[in-house]
Amino acid sequence: MFKKAFLTIILMASSALAQQGDKQAEQRGSDKLDIKKLEQKYWAAKDDDFSVVQNRRYVKAERFYLTAEGGIPFNDPYSTGSIFGASFGYFFNERWGVEANYNSANMKDNDAVDQFVTQYGAIPDHNIFKSSYFLSGTFVPFYAKMSFMDKSIIYFDMGLSLGVGSVNYEIAKNTGNESKNAFGVKLGIFQQIFFSEHFAVRVDLNNTWSNQDQAKYYTPGSALPGGGTAGANTLGSKTINDTSLMFGLTYWH
Known part of the structure; x- marks a missing residue:
């Protein structure tokens, strides 16, 4: 009886830890840097190359x-x-x-x-x-x-x-x-x-x-x-x- 109760507690704890790990993984995934968004914001695609897009305060054009x-x-x-x-x-x-x-x-x-x-x-x-x-x-x-x-x-x-x-x-x-x-x-x-x-x-x-x-x-x-x-x-x-x-x-x- 005691052995069965102990195994039940272990399984419940493992399940809780697994669920917590999944939540942390999801949170880390949402915090990852989106490279595509970064490229779209700071780089302008030209064929296969990229060029820097600078925020010019004083323009000459x-x-x-x-x-x-x-x-x-x-x-x-x-x-x-x-x-x-x-x-x-x-x-x-x-x-x-x-x-x-x-x-x-x-x-x-x-x-x-x-x-x-x-x-x-x-x-x-x-x-x-x-x-x-x-x-x-x-x-x-x-x-x-x-x-x-x-x-x-x-x-x-x-x-x-x-x-x-x-x-x-x-x-x-x-x-x-x-x-x-x-x-x-x-x-x-x-x-x-x-x-x-x-x-x-x-x-x-x-x-x-x-x-x-x-x-x-x-x-x-x-x-x-x-x-x-x-x-x-x-x-x-x-x-x-x-x-x-x-x-x-x-x-x-």
Whole structure:
């Protein structure tokens, strides 16, 4: 009798534990992460690939912008000074846009020219960058958010610009500089940091290439500072690379 009662208690306890286990399993199953829902919420399917869907606080798509910038050239072997410019552009979407840019330079001879004059008593043959205008296509592959001192979130993107236009320059001459212009190609890298819906800080690293005429500083037959007379004036043409670093403020409409 006692043995039968003991077996009955054991069976009842086992049944209760089994029922409790089934309930816990059902609860765990309901708490499982639904991968399909997660993919649908944060990823957009494109064929067999997936791309990230980001919640952009400051959008560029279908918006015009105007940028005012100032900066310096840093690879000119003969000149130093400052460059000021403006850009006007439009983004079709978050990746692609178009931009018109104009830069004007205020240049003077650098220390290398002064040293050359001191050493040789003559001014070296060189060209002086004056201004440029370009029409470029822009592509923005990078967009990111970063924390600043755990106090605020900074939104920024980085892109490339490729364009064609004209470079205006002067050939330095002792009788007066000669103004010229040449077809140019531009490749730029830019980054902008948004701090409101309508304003962003922008930094540009611009490279331009143009095929410029070259000529001697002293005209043929003129007396040279060290004695003698200058010979032939023409030096042919040469591809010139101008690089500038620009800082500016962008207004987004």
